[in-house]
Amino acid sequence: MSQAPQPQVKAFLDADSETFSYVVSDPQSLKAVIIDPVLDFDYKSGRTATDGAQRLVDYVKTNKLELEWVLETHAHADHLSAAPFIKEALGGRIGIGEHIRDVQKIFKDVFDLEKEFLPNGAQFDHLFSGGETFEVGQMQFRVMHTPGHTPADIAYIINERKAFVGDTLFMPDVGTARCDFPGGSASTLFQSIKKLLALPASTEIYICHDYPPQGRTYECCTTVEAQRQHSKHVHDGVSEAEFVAMREERDAGLAMPRLILPSIQVNIRAGEMPPADAHGKVYLKLPINQL
16 A cells, blocks of 8 residues: 655745744645744834735645645744634634643733633634644644643644644754743753654654754754754753753843734734724733733
């Protein structure tokens, strides 16, 4: 019996936020998912645009794909999600990890959100639990809960050969995600990374961001073996205590992401903007001295 062809992965880089979004499709059924789409946002003017997300839509339409899911790895702090735009253009359901409810509870208080905003995850079409599986065409998905960067991070493992890990891991020469956001934990992140690095050595790891050192172009894919041998933060032999000490010292010197305040308010709503006021105007809040 011939083996089913492997999923096709098309990466799209948003240069402003250094974010990779992905269209992953099954060559046989032409069914597809989009992972971590980005909404253009100009902080200085408060204006949004969909030029970047339109590239994903155009790719799906050009290749006659049928979109089943818009998958978020977590509530991003460095870009706004374009999930609603993608869903309106192509259909599909918006999914995220079930622990988004923990993140919603934290940030409902930080932003003093309206009482009608309920931190129950109902803003999303589906909340994935750790270990949950689902199919898209011939693609077999397994959800791995990978908290630490935030409580709600998950990775999508496809056919046990490709792992889309969000912000949990970066390229080996960049390292790992910060853990100093509310609800983050360096110790928890270390345990999550160990779960990912227990996958077979040849497993491809697709990252959400790349911050390449001078002399290297942007890259989006590495392997479990490369991480275990060469990751500057979590190569084989690094203990949890060493990692936690490094991560906490490093995080203490990092500035907050440029778009964290608008991003979180929108992304915990599955990419929707807050309700408009009586005059039809939409506002985001700017909490003072809270982060």
